[in-house]
Amino acid sequence: MILDCAIIGGGPAGLTAGLYTTRGGLENVVMFEKGMPGGQITNSSEIENYPGVTGEITGMDLMMPWPDQCKKFGLVHEMVAVERVSKDGELFTIHKENGDTVNAHSVIIATGSSPKRAGFKGEEEFFGRGVSTCATCDGFFYKGKEVVVIGGGDTALEEALYLAKLCTKVYLVHRRDKFRSAPNTIKRVEDAQNIEIILNSAPEEVYGDAMGVNGIIIKDNNNNTRDIQVPGVFIFVGYNVNNNTLKQPDGSYLCDLNEAGEVIVDLNMKTSTDGLFAAGDMRINAPKQVVCAAGDGAVAALQAISYVDEKLN
Ligand code: FAD
Ligand code: NAP
Numbered sequence: 510m511i512l513d514c515a516i517i518g519g520g521p522a523g524l525t526a527g528l529y530t531t532r533g534g535l536e537n538v539v540m541f542e543k544g545m546p547g548g549q550i551t552n553s554s555e556i557e558n559y560p561g562v563t564g565e566i567t568g569m570d571l572m573m574p575w576p577d578q579c580k581k582f583g584l585v586h587e588m589v590a591v592e593r594v595s596k597d598g599e600l601f602t603i604h605k606e607n608g609d610t611v612n613a614h615s616v617i618i619a620t621g622s623s624p625k626r627a628g629f630k631g632e633e634e635f636f637g638r639g640v641s642t643c644a645t646c647d648g649f650f651y652k653g654k655e656v657v658v659i660g661g662g663d664t665a666l667e668e669a670l671y672l673a674k675l676c677t678k679v680y681l682v683h684r685r686d687k688f689r690s691a692p693n694t695i696k697r698v699e700d701a702q703n704i705e706i707i708l709n710s711a712p713e714e715v716y717g718d719a720m721g722v723n724g725i726i727i728k729d730n731n732n733n734t735r736d737i738q739v740p741g742v743f744i745f746v747g748y749n750v751n752n753n754t755l756k757q758p759d760g761s762y763l764c765d766l767n768e769a770g771e772v773i774v775d776l777n778m779k780t781s782t783d784g785l786f787a788a789g790d791m792r793i794n795a796p797k798q799v800v801c802a803a804g805d806g807a808v809a810a811l812q813a814i815s816y817v818d819e820k821l822n
Pocket of ligand 2: 627628659662665667684688689711745746748
């Protein structure tokens with residue numbers, strides 16, 4: 510059997526692509542998701558910026574009904590990691606980690622991105638309970654409180670500015686003596702009244718209790734430590750795009766990526782390879798929000814439907 514469409518990844522982008530492809534008439538659509546569907550938002554203790562969803566709701570609560578909705582229209586979820594996607598002539602081949610393969614006329618790749626971890630003590634233990642990688646999502650929980658931001662790139666500085674509007678004080682901790690950010694952004698950070706810049710310092714340990722984070726110990730280049738008592742620690746030390754499935758045995762990629770490894774798409778989520786679409790956090794200029802990933806999934810699905818219709822009819 511040849512699939513009309515193979516969807517790789519079952520986060521908000523992949524699930525929405527699954528809903529739209531099946532409901533839009535494609536048959537034999539399989540979503541390959543290595544874990545439970547839902548994506549990285551299921552790690553979030555609270556989401557309050559998904560339109561129309563009010564009240565206190567966890568990321569898991571938000572995503573729970575999505576797979577059932579897709580299943581109703583015929584989407585099949587196969588719980589397996591995809592190792593690689595290749596294209597030979599007109600057909601794609603999905604190489605699964607268990608050694609099996611399946612062919613597809615079109616592919617929507619939606620494997621997301623993973624915020625990098627800084628690698629200090631307590632980071633994993635308190636992740637989602639005071640340690641966060643998303644200021645847009647979790648910043649509001651620290652309104653009127655103090656927070657620490659770790660990192661020295663554009664993301665860390667821009668998110669520190671965002672948090673400074675909500676929080677009484679932001680401690681911006683960077684491991685070197687210089688930021689790697691746009692000069693204008695650096696100036697805005699330096700000018701902000703409630704951002705304390707702490708250079709040449711790295712996180713040692715975040716600590717807390719069953720309720721969450723109570724503070725963080727940082728250490729400077731001279732081995733002096735400082736204990737900053739805050740309920741929130743935001744880590745922005747870069748992102749890893751989950752693009753491994755696009756990598757071919759000869760080291761090339763199935764479609765064009767930018768320098769950061771993000772998939773280059775046009776406004777229709779089309780990649781440089783015919784029949785291959787990308788959606789969500791892994792594509793260029795992704796706002797890294799659930800609502801945007803879902804929107805991408807819908808766009809990619811509508812394009813996949815047109816592509817398959819044209820090819821087969
Ligand atoms: P993902 O959600 O990353 O989903 C990708 C999926 O692909 C995953 O399920 C993964 O298991 C699967 N996958 C990866 N590789 C493979 C493979 N090789 N084979 C099979 N499956 C694979 N956004 C908001 O809008 N509001 C918030 O409040 C918010 N809070 C957040 C809190 C946290 C802690 C985090 C980490 C993120 C938050 N975000 C929030 C961002 C949001 O989660 C992402 O923008 C969104 O999940 C991106 O969706 P996606 O489908 O592109 O990718
Ligand atoms: P980034 O540019 O890779 O910066 C990551 C930062 O985290 C660096 O300052 C790095 O320190 C620090 N870091 C890395 N690992 C660390 C660790 N283990 N412990 C402590 N600090 C650590 O990542 P980014 O800021 O997410 O940006 C990614 C890309 O997107 C960049 O190209 C950026 O320019 C772009 N971006 C652009 C905009 C914009 O144009 N407005 C906005 C956001 C992002 P070092 O400096 O010492 O390496």
